[in-house]
Amino acid sequence: MRRFIVVGQRATTSGDFSLNDLCGGTGRLDVLLRCVNSAFFLSHGLRSDVELYLVLKGPPDPPKAVRMLGSRILHLNPDERSTAALLKNALSIRLPKGLEKEASEGIYVSRLDLEGVLSKVGREGAVYLHERGEDLRGCKAELRDMTFVLGDDQGLTPDEEGALEGLARISLGPQVLHAHHCITLLHNELDRRA
Amino acid sequence: MRRFIVVGQRATTSGDFSLNDLCGGTGRLDVLLRCVNSAFFLSHGLRSDVELYLVLKGPPDPPKAVRMLGSRILHLNPDERSTAALLKNALSIRLPKGLEKEASEGIYVSRLDLEGVLSKVGREGAVYLHERGEDLRGCKAELRDMTFVLGDDQGLTPDEEGALEGLARISLGPQVLHAHHCITLLHNELDRRA
Numbered sequence: 212m213r214r215f216i217v218v219g220q221r222a223t224t225s226g227d228f229s230l231n232d233l234c235g236g237t238g239r240l241d242v243l244l245r246c247v248n249s250a251f252f253l254s255h256g257l258r259s260d261v262e263l264y265l266v267l268k269g270p271p272d273p274p275k276a277v278r279m280l281g282s283r284i285l286h287l288n289p290d291e292r293s294t295a296a297l298l299k300n301a302l303s304i305r306l307p308k309g310l311e312k313e314a315s316e317g318i319y320v321s322r323l324d325l326e327g328v329l330s331k332v333g334r335e336g337a338v339y340l341h342e343r344g345e346d347l348r349g350c351k352a353e354l355r356d357m358t359f360v361l362g363d364d365q366g367l368t369p370d371e372e373g374a375l376e377g378l379a380r381i382s383l384g385p386q387v388l389h390a391h392h393c394i395t396l397l398h399n400e401l402d403r404r405a
Numbered sequence: 406m407r408r409f410i411v412v413g414q415r416a417t418t419s420g421d422f423s424l425n426d427l428c429g430g431t432g433r434l435d436v437l438l439r440c441v442n443s444a445f446f447l448s449h450g451l452r453s454d455v456e457l458y459l460v461l462k463g464p465p466d467p468p469k470a471v472r473m474l475g476s477r478i479l480h481l482n483p484d485e486r487s488t489a490a491l492l493k494n495a496l497s498i499r500l501p502k503g504l505e506k507e508a509s510e511g512i513y514v515s516r517l518d519l520e521g522v523l524s525k526v527g528r529e530g531a532v533y534l535h536e537r538g539e540d541l542r543g544c545k546a547e548l549r550d551m552t553f554v555l556g557d558d559q560g561l562t563p564d565e566e567g568a569l570e571g572l573a574r575i576s577l578g579p580q581v582l583h584a585h586h587c588i589t590l591l592h593n594e595l596d597r598r599a
Contacts, residue, residue, distance in 0.1 A: 231425065234484040241484045248439070254558065254581035289583070290428040290435045291485045364448065386596045387448035388589075389483070395582075395589045402580045 344380030538574030
């Protein structure tokens with residue numbers, strides 16, 4: 212299983228947003244929508260061995276974590292708008308603390324923050340994608356059943372970085388990239404090693 | 406200069422489409438919109454050394470080529486919808502044969518097909534991205550000032566493949582990927598070699 216956790220520092224935690232203004236009106240949820248595409252799509256199919264967590268920290272009801280499971284998901288299209296509609300539905304669900312609810316096939320929502328997600332999935336095999344980390348291509352670790360933690364365009368807070376203390380840091384090359392580009396590069400390296 | 410040419414086999418050649426149905430109502434123009442993001446965006450900036458051609462072959466007025474020039478482009482946002490609005494504008498321009506017109510800063514439109522674009526930019530340094538090509542990472546060529554030709558989800562026609570006869574074929578790994586994922590992988594390899 213390849214697992215990605217992407218933190219949206221100001222991504223909306225309500226389903227009350229317009230599909231016509233994803234870039235301006237959702238706290239940059241669009242950044243995370245592109246991560247969904249990179250995490251799951253092959254040219255003619257979905258990657259079933261992927262779990263993606265989107266940790267949403269924006270108003271009005273933070274935090275929320277949307278979990279998407281490749282082996283269970285249905286009706287996923289590659290474009291931003293239709294994925295946003297799935298998240299809009301997930302974020303509209305009434306959510307008691309401590310409970311994860313299935314919003315639609317393979318899409319689950321809970322009140323976990325980054326630390327909560329890491330506690331749930333375990334820190335073993337977890338790495339933090341960071342521009343000053345060890346180069347992925349030179350990485351001797353086996354890189355199977357990994358959890359990759361990524362920030363959005365605002366990166367992670369000092370508290371979140373504290374929660375990642377002790378995890379390996381991995382970088383992907385000389386340029387600083389968008390989170391969804393990073394996921395594409397990670398998949399390619401893991402595909403090559405598989 | 407890094408140049409990408411992406412062919413959209415049925416991508417609309419009219420600006421008369423709805424921004425609310427990019428996946429269903431544009432002949433999969435959405436596939437090409439994602440290529441724009443991958444071609445130009447860094448985490449906090451644009452790649453100015455990139456030229457991207459989108460070759461559109463769908464109804465009602467094929468072919469058209471939209472050329473985007475990183476060194477000149479303004480007002481480019483990473484999301485699909487706002488990029489679609491730029492293309493909608495470019496495709497609404499009245500276009501005499503043989504002429505390229507600037508639709509907005511750094512975005513040009515003409516009536517070229519793939520062969521026409523290749524004639525214009527030259528075949529030197531041009532390669533065809535193909536799942537049965539030589540592996541990019543093992544490629545001994547210098548990989549600077551390259552032109553990369555990519556198909557959309559329908560690939561290229563036999564006639565187009567004929568026009569690419571004699572060009573090197575390069576592959577990116579064991580999985581068949583979306584065109585925009587390929588562009589991300591190409592950039593990373595070229596960034597590492599630069």
